[in-house]
Amino acid sequence: MKRILVLVKQVPTSESVRLNEETGTMIRTGTDAAMNPLDLHAVEAAVRIAEASDQAIAITALSMGPPQAASALREALSLGCDEGILLSDPAFAGADTWATAYTLVRGIRTLGDVDLILCGERATDGETGQVGPMVAAMLEWPVLTYASRLEVCGDELQVGRAIEGGMEQAACPLPAVVCVLRDLNDPRLPTLSGKIRAHEAALRILGASDIEADSAHLGLGGSPTRVVNVTYPSFRRRAELLDARQDGIEAAIVRMQRFLGIEETGA
């Protein structure tokens, strides 16, 4: 293995999320932003694979986003990635998961040799979990999602997938895409030397023409997804005070069951 690519995304911190009600897309300017939390685990996994390997493995962090997304790439560099590439162009704005995957794949093809792509299972803003598998599909590579264990054995990946009710052991040949979960590892804290390196590093910024993208597939215009409506969930809190001392324990239990919508089992 020579090169690992980590897909990172800059997301708004959860306190500062705002939506454009007309387009249904997220407003990404003027908000506090950070690297998607699950992507930290993808970066950590890549760094651990490189550290454990006896051959040199380069780690490239790749992101698509506005110019300020550079800070997520610098964070990835401070955590041990060797190179950061930002796909940034006004034409990319408003992309859905399909257009994002298309743009990323154009970027990946421009880079050339990549043996393994790691990404977070999903991003905290869109919560779709689609981009990783879509990238794999467009590259015609295998994809392993929900990875909570990951090992590289020669040219093969062995992955533990967290599935409902247990853990699935899966293996596949390289190259491949792996979407990782939080359980995979404990991301390290960046060091001062890592921060200095990240601060001084030059990022490559590639636009639509650099990656030879078909403009029909880019941004909001190239996105098949249409957001029809955006609604906010409403919360309704109910409370009922039970006094077992006054009403008796049996009556209180019956009322609590009714409150919770639980049928009496008769046991």
Add this chain to the structure above:
Amino acid sequence: MTADFRALTPDDIAALRAIVGETAILYGDADRLAPYRSDESGHGHGANPDVVLKPCSTDQVSRIAAYCNRHRIPMTPRGAGSGLAGGAIPLYGGVVLSFERMSSILEIDVENMVAVVEPGVITNDLCQRVGEDGLFYAGYPMSVQSSSIGGNVACNAGGAKVIKYGATAAHVLGLEVVLASGEVLQLGGKRRKDSSGYSLLRLMVGSEGTLGLITKITLRLIPQPGPSADLLVPFRSTEDAVAAFPKAIMAAPDMPAAVEFIDRLSMCHAMAYMGTTIPLADNADAFLIIQVEAKDADALFDVYRPVGEACLEAGALEVYVADTLWASERIWGLRRNCLEALRVIDPTVEGGDFVVPSTAIPAMMTFIRALADEHGVEIPCAGHVADGNIHPHPLKPEDRSDDEWNGQRHELLSRIAMKAVEYGGAVSGEHGVGFLKNDILAQSKGDELRAMKAIKDALDPHGILNPGKLFSN
């Protein structure tokens, strides 16, 4: 109850009920009185109040004080009950005066940059409210989410940011205080300085409810600081850490907002509690957390870089940098949960609060470790190194009975505090004396204590205000 205090009668209850109203008095129901018998000073400390009053105005507080003074009924003021020295425990029963209903932010005066609040306001609520106006309340105890402003003022609370912003006293511009007699004093106000006679304002801050009852507080605000970064710095020894931090401060373009200290034992327990590890933790005997602030995000790197480099030059094993929420939470989570982590091991854990010139910290740590070995106990330590304020926490060994340990822990903490006094320190840096440190306050203060007592007797001649605190009755 001492001979000076009279037991409450049904007439007293009726009179007090008439002042606060039916819904603001708790009486005769042990379950509902129970939350007012203790604070956060440790399990096992507590005393039952006869009655809890929840006044809603200065006038009510004044009438309650006047009544209790006339009838020699002890009064214990209570904020959020987050104190660590037993200051809110009603040792002599009587009245607990809870300020929970006096919890309004009365005014945010943006032009004068002050806030006027009632004592029951939770510190964090004030911080958030003034933040909406781009302002900042810099009094920042570690219990910011639970403590009340009144309690902070009563104890002159410190916290992690004293090095840059000062303890609570530095932020108090004015107080409305009800004396034992019921008389209401207005001390200070929306002015930044005052050289007109004795500063009764400064006298009231840190008086732990023994001189007067605080009913209104005017606080200094400052512009909201810019973004911050946190450095977690492991050192091979306490000596290295203590020698490094002044160099780090000198290297910083601006005063760091916090310089915290965690010893190896505290870090081990905190890492286990948080389910995380820090690389190099095995090689380190001491850790510093240094927080720096900058005008904006772009300037932050140039602020933390020289600080981190100064630490490395001074022998730091590594410098970890947190300029993101997740990393910052990881670092501060370890510091903030030092005490919670110890409570898992010893639910009765109780901490000291000594303060020394910071250069004496290595000698204090050597003394504490020798003392721990001598008694076969663990004494993890953490605190605010730049203030010289460290909290030692002796943990109950399994082979000691509760009674045996209560005496032994008090002796250990007393010996540590008195050693701090030898090094030019004091027995409490920020928690206050309450009743848990009465004896060592008396030992350490000598003539100064007599002067304090003279002031107490002048303002509260019948000793009804928080009896048993600061002075043993």
